[in-house]
Amino acid sequence: MDVIIEKLDHFGRGICHIDQKICFVPYTLPGDYCDIRIIREKKSFLEGCLQKIINESPYRIHSSCPHFDHCGGCQFQNMMFSYENQYKEEKVKEIMERFGEISPSIVRPILFSNSSLYRNKIVLHGKDGVLGFYSSKSHDIVPIHECHLVLPKIQEIISFLHSYPHDISEVTIKCSNDQKYVMVSLNGPFSEISLLKDKVDVLIYNGKCLSRESSILTSIGNVSFYQEPSSFFQVHSQFTKDLYDEVSRFAQRKRPSTILDLYCGCGTIGIYVSLSNTSLIGVDSNPSNISQAIRNAELHSLSSYHYYCDKVENRIDEFSNIDFVIVDPPRAGLDSKTRDVLKVMLPSSIAYVSCDPVSLARDLKDLSSYYQIESIQPFNLFPRTYHVECVALLSLKNS
Ligand SMILES: C[S@@+](CC[C@H](N)C(=O)[O-])C[C@H]1O[C@@H](n2cnc3c(N)ncnc32)[C@H](O)[C@@H]1O
Known part of the structure; x- marks a missing residue:
C-alpha cells in the first residue's frame, strides 16, 4: 500500500493516515512516499512496516551503519542531523504545551554536539555464540560488529570479543570519557579471559572482579569522578559537561548553602555544581552509585556531605532547610509523594534534569502553583535515537 508520511510521533516513528486511522511506520521520515505493509490492526491505530521507498523525504540520508535496518539501537541513522535536532526541539515544545500547559516560548533552542562516536558505554547480549543487540523486530539477537555511536576504545573491545570463541550472555x-581507561563486565564463557584481562583496567567475569581495581576514573570537563561497571554514568562523553554547566550556572546565581541531589547516581551533578562552602546531600537507590558518590566526595575534599542509599520516596520527608534541589529521576519522573513533599519543603530553587519530556511536563504542571519555570533547555544528549534530555530551572514564586 502506497502512503505519504506526514510527521514523526514522540517515539520517532513515521505517521500516516489510512481511511482516517492513524498508522505508525518505524524507520520512515516526513515526506517519504513509500510502500508499506500493515502488520498490526488495532481499534484505534495501525502499525505498518516499510517495504520500499518510492520517493525519498528531503530529510533522508544514507545510513553508513551496516546494522541500522535491524539492530534497534538507534532510530535516526537515516535522518539529516539538523532535522533530528529540529524534531526534538519541536517535540519538547509540543509535549510541554499538551501535558504541562506550558508555553512553548519557555523552551529554548535545542543544544547539540557531535552525532557519532559519543557513547562511553555499550551493553551487548549474546546467545549460542552470537553477540549483539536484540532485534527491533523480534527477540532474536542481531550480531553487532560495529557501532557508530560508541567511542573507538569501546569498538576495539567489541572487535576483540568477536575474534575469539565465546558463549557470552x-x-x-x-570507558572513561578521555578513553584512557576501560571496564568490562562479562557473563558467560569467554575463551581468552586472560588476554582480555591484560587489555582492560577493570574486568568483572561472571560477577567476580579479576582486576586489582573495581572502578575507573573519568571526567566531566575538568572534574574527575570514579565509577564502577554497575554504577550509573551519563553516556555522552563530551556533551554531559554542557548539561551540568546549565545546572551549575543556576547554582552560581542562587548561591545555595545546602544542595539536595535526588537520584544522584555517583554524585556527579551535585559535586560538579557545589560551591566551596555548600553542604551536599545525595540520595540514590543503587548501592554501587552511593559507594562511588562517597568516594567522589572524598576525592574532591567536600567539607560537608551525606549520601543515603535508599529510594527518594522513602527519605524525602526527612530533609529540612534545603534551598536548592536537583532532581534527575528515571523516565517515570517524580512520584506523587516526592512532589507533595517538595511543595511543603519549598526550596527556593529546583533544577529538574529529565530524560522524558512527558513526565517532566506532568511534574512541572504539578509544581507550577508554587514555582515559576524560568527556562526549559533541551539537549540532544542521545543523537541518532528519539530520546532527548531537558533541564528545567524553577524558582519559588514570591521568594
Ligand atoms: C538518570 S539517573 C541520574 C544520575 C545522576 N544524576 C547523573 O547525572 O549521573 C537516575 C538515577 O536514579 C536512581 N534511581 C532510580 N529510581 C530511584 C528511586 N526511586 N530512588 C532513588 N534513586 C533512584 C538510579 O539508580 C539512577 O542513578
Missing part, C-alpha cells in the same frame, strides 16, 4: 563495556 551479556557484556557491559564502559
Whole structure:
C-alpha cells in the first residue's frame, strides 16, 4: 500500500493516515512516499512496516551503519542531523504545551554536539555464540560488529570479543570519557579471559572482579569522578559537561548553602555544581552509585556531605532547610509523594534534569502553583535515537 508520511510521533516513528486511522511506520521520515505493509490492526491505530521507498523525504540520508535496518539501537541513522535536532526541539515544545500547559516560548533552542562516536558505554547480549543487540523486530539477537555511536576504545573491545570463541550472555563495556581507561563486565564463557584481562583496567567475569581495581576514573570537563561497571554514568562523553554547566550556572546565581541531589547516581551533578562552602546531600537507590558518590566526595575534599542509599520516596520527608534541589529521576519522573513533599519543603530553587519530556511536563504542571519555570533547555544528549534530555530551572514564586 502506497502512503505519504506526514510527521514523526514522540517515539520517532513515521505517521500516516489510512481511511482516517492513524498508522505508525518505524524507520520512515516526513515526506517519504513509500510502500508499506500493515502488520498490526488495532481499534484505534495501525502499525505498518516499510517495504520500499518510492520517493525519498528531503530529510533522508544514507545510513553508513551496516546494522541500522535491524539492530534497534538507534532510530535516526537515516535522518539529516539538523532535522533530528529540529524534531526534538519541536517535540519538547509540543509535549510541554499538551501535558504541562506550558508555553512553548519557555523552551529554548535545542543544544547539540557531535552525532557519532559519543557513547562511553555499550551493553551487548549474546546467545549460542552470537553477540549483539536484540532485534527491533523480534527477540532474536542481531550480531553487532560495529557501532557508530560508541567511542573507538569501546569498538576495539567489541572487535576483540568477536575474534575469539565465546558463549557470552551479556557484556557491559564502559570507558572513561578521555578513553584512557576501560571496564568490562562479562557473563558467560569467554575463551581468552586472560588476554582480555591484560587489555582492560577493570574486568568483572561472571560477577567476580579479576582486576586489582573495581572502578575507573573519568571526567566531566575538568572534574574527575570514579565509577564502577554497575554504577550509573551519563553516556555522552563530551556533551554531559554542557548539561551540568546549565545546572551549575543556576547554582552560581542562587548561591545555595545546602544542595539536595535526588537520584544522584555517583554524585556527579551535585559535586560538579557545589560551591566551596555548600553542604551536599545525595540520595540514590543503587548501592554501587552511593559507594562511588562517597568516594567522589572524598576525592574532591567536600567539607560537608551525606549520601543515603535508599529510594527518594522513602527519605524525602526527612530533609529540612534545603534551598536548592536537583532532581534527575528515571523516565517515570517524580512520584506523587516526592512532589507533595517538595511543595511543603519549598526550596527556593529546583533544577529538574529529565530524560522524558512527558513526565517532566506532568511534574512541572504539578509544581507550577508554587514555582515559576524560568527556562526549559533541551539537549540532544542521545543523537541518532528519539530520546532527548531537558533541564528545567524553577524558582519559588514570591521568594
Ligand atoms: C538518570 S539517573 C541520574 C544520575 C545522576 N544524576 C547523573 O547525572 O549521573 C537516575 C538515577 O536514579 C536512581 N534511581 C532510580 N529510581 C530511584 C528511586 N526511586 N530512588 C532513588 N534513586 C533512584 C538510579 O539508580 C539512577 O542513578
